[in-house]
Amino acid sequence: MAEKRRKSDVVIIGGVACGPKTAATLARRNTELSITVYQKEKDISYGSCGLPYFASGDIESFEALTRTSYGVSRSVDFFQKSKGFEVVTEAEVMAIDRNQKTITIKMLTTDETIIHEYESLVIATGADPVRPPFPCVESPKIRPFTRPADALSFRQLAETGQVGKAVIIGGGFIGCELAEAMGSLWGIETVLVEREKQLLPYILDPEMAAIAERELARQDVHVITGAAVEKIELDDKDNPVVSIAGHDPVTADYAFLCLGVRPNTALAKDCGLETGSTGGIIVDKSLKTSDPKIYAGGDCIESFNRITGAKCYIPMGSLANRHGRIIAENINDNPIEFPGVVGSFLVKMFDLNVGAAGLSEGAAQKAGLKVKSIWGSFGDKPDYYPESNVMTLKLVYDGESKRILGLQAAGTGDICRRVDVVSAMLQARATIDDLLDFEHGYAPPYAEALDPLHHLAAMAAAEENGYNFIGPGAILPNGGNIVWLDVRETAEVEAEPWPVSEGTKTVNIPLNDLRERLDELDKISDIRLVCKRGPRSYQAAVILRQAGFKEVRIIAGGYQAAEL
Numbered sequence: 001m002a003e004k005r006r007k008s009d010v011v012i013i014g015g016v017a018c019g020p021k022t023a024a025t026l027a028r029r030n031t032e033l034s035i036t037v038y039q040k041e042k043d044i045s046y047g048s049c050g051l052p053y054f055a056s057g058d059i060e061s062f063e064a065l066t067r068t069s070y071g072v073s074r075s076v077d078f079f080q081k082s083k084g085f086e087v088v089t090e091a092e093v094m095a096i097d098r099n100q101k102t103i104t105i106k107m108l109t110t111d112e113t114i115i116h117e118y119e120s121l122v123i124a125t126g127a128d129p130v131r132p133p134f135p136c137v138e139s140p141k142i143r144p145f146t147r148p149a150d151a152l153s154f155r156q157l158a159e160t161g162q163v164g165k166a167v168i169i170g171g172g173f174i175g176c177e178l179a180e181a182m183g184s185l186w187g188i189e190t191v192l193v194e195r196e197k198q199l200l201p202y203i204l205d206p207e208m209a210a211i212a213e214r215e216l217a218r219q220d221v222h223v224i225t226g227a228a229v230e231k232i233e234l235d236d237k238d239n240p241v242v243s244i245a246g247h248d249p250v251t252a253d254y255a256f257l258c259l260g261v262r263p264n265t266a267l268a269k270d271c272g273l274e275t276g277s278t279g280g281i282i283v284d285k286s287l288k289t290s291d292p293k294i295y296a297g298g299d300c301i302e303s304f305n306r307i308t309g310a311k312c313y314i315p316m317g318s319l320a321n322r323h324g325r326i327i328a329e330n331i332n333d334n335p336i337e338f339p340g341v342v343g344s345f346l347v348k349m350f351d352l353n354v355g356a357a358g359l360s361e362g363a364a365q366k367a368g369l370k371v372k373s374i375w376g377s378f379g380d381k382p383d384y385y386p387e388s389n390v391m392t393l394k395l396v397y398d399g400e401s402k403r404i405l406g407l408q409a410a411g412t413g414d415i416c417r418r419v420d421v422v423s424a425m426l427q428a429r430a431t432i433d434d435l436l437d438f439e440h441g442y443a444p445p446y447a448e449a450l451d452p453l454h455h456l457a458a459m460a461a462a463e464e465n466g467y468n469f470i471g472p473g474a475i476l477p478n479g480g481n482i483v484w485l486d487v488r489e490t491a492e493v494e495a496e497p498w499p500v501s502e503g504t505k506t507v508n509i510p511l512n513d514l515r516e517r518l519d520e521l522d523k524i525s526d527i528r529l530v531c532k533r534g535p536r537s538y539q540a541a542v543i544l545r546q547a548g549f550k551e552v553r554i555i556a557g558g559y560q561a562a563e564l
Helices: 018-029 048-056 062-066 076-083 148-159 173-184 206-218 266-270 317-331 361-366 416-427 432-437 452-464 490-495 515-520 535-546 558-563
Strands: 004-013 035-038 086-088 091-097 102-107 113-123 127-129 165-169 189-194 221-225 229-234 240-244 254-257 261-263 294-296 344-349 352-358 371-379 390-398 404-411 482-486 506-508 526-530 552-555
Touching: 004 018, 018 035, 018 076, 018 113, 018 317, 048 062, 048 148, 048 173, 062 148, 076 086, 091 266, 113 317, 148 254, 165 173, 165 240, 173 189, 173 206, 173 221, 173 344, 189 240, 206 221, 206 344, 206 352, 206 390, 206 404, 240 254, 294 317, 344 416, 352 416, 361 371, 361 390, 361 404, 371 452, 371 558, 390 416, 390 452, 390 558, 404 416, 404 432, 416 452, 432 452, 515 535, 526 535, 535 552, 552 558
Parallel strands: 004 035, 004 113, 035 086, 113 294, 165 189, 165 254, 189 221, 482 506, 482 526, 526 552
Antiparallel strands: 091 102, 102 113, 127 261, 229 240, 344 352, 352 404, 371 390, 390 404
């Protein structure tokens, strides 16, 4: 079949997030430009981050992920008529010829070949699922979860009652979201396997990840961490059998391969564009590649961390849309720059909200920073307000400059606004003092008079004045000269006793009685103070220090952090 030849001012490869955003912005800025988007899949501009919620049944149909906020499907005709650019679907780009400034396209439904000339080219090819590093048979019951076809395949089986048990391999964002999807509507027995020693290993510190793991356990998800999958086979009924080092094999009706993604850079590499240490396409701050006529954005590019300056790879739909706008402005001769990333994340696990911005304590230490951290447990609204919910926060900061480095959050409360505030402060290189001074919106239905972030900053300042806060992960060991002093009311302690091991010395002295009962405590003891969330423990520490006690430590977050 003869080749067709076409020409556009701007040609875009990829039609999920960055590609359509680039085209739509550019078409608004310059109506004279001819713009063509090529998409390998039939579906275009769908909300890929919503796929787990389609799998769970929270979103009734896949079409809902393709509609605008006003209910119109983002189809080929929609983009042509409403946005003013052309979209061609089921079109696989086979090659880029930088010298001729053309791309070669194979139409998947007709086998037709098109040679398309460009003035500017945008690569938005996204990411591909990481292939299993272990032997794994081919089966429709063993799939990754990155494309609409993956979600549709599982949903069809679940709706017809063919999935009673599922194994999820990988405890990152998608794996944790799918764990909820399995049980929340379908009631599927679920096993989640993570190679690292904790869930969300590249986002959370171990103490915070433990909160997430406890929530999954409460929801009857069997979590196996620190365990490597050795192979996946099929039994005599063609069901997946997952062999896990140190554990019995797990037989299930379906296995999800949530092993992460890697940048799809095949076209870029084949035409000689530079790629970086993370595997992504190297771009400058204008998102221009090593070829001045080619831009790239979305999940296929390498970025850099604004806190450390290190190269990084963060595939997020929110970033891809921002990339699209920046690329469009630069093509339209309105130079703007992408400033890099701080890394802001949110994930929902049943009733638990989990999020982070910036560096974890472990990541900051690896970056060679002088790290300190502070923990706290709070209500997201005043306790007297009927809809008050709880959350545990961990703030990471530089011990020398007091610069904020990151926040981690988990709880049933509104963690999103706290993550967003810290994300903005990270971009501004703000300090603990700035956090103390930040002005938040306040009314009882929304927040406390002092936000939890204010309290965290005050706790960090208190540490500089000699007070010692330790997080839930630093509770052990017991024994020696350690005394656990619980300053809650006696009825609280009886209802919710502090979880300590047998033989641990514990004392309950309510805060209001502490000054009168100081003689019951030994000043040479290592006293660890416990209350529900932390404020009473802090006040008790003030009383003990004034009375001459030297070894006093406050369990930051108290009982709530240990049990959340």
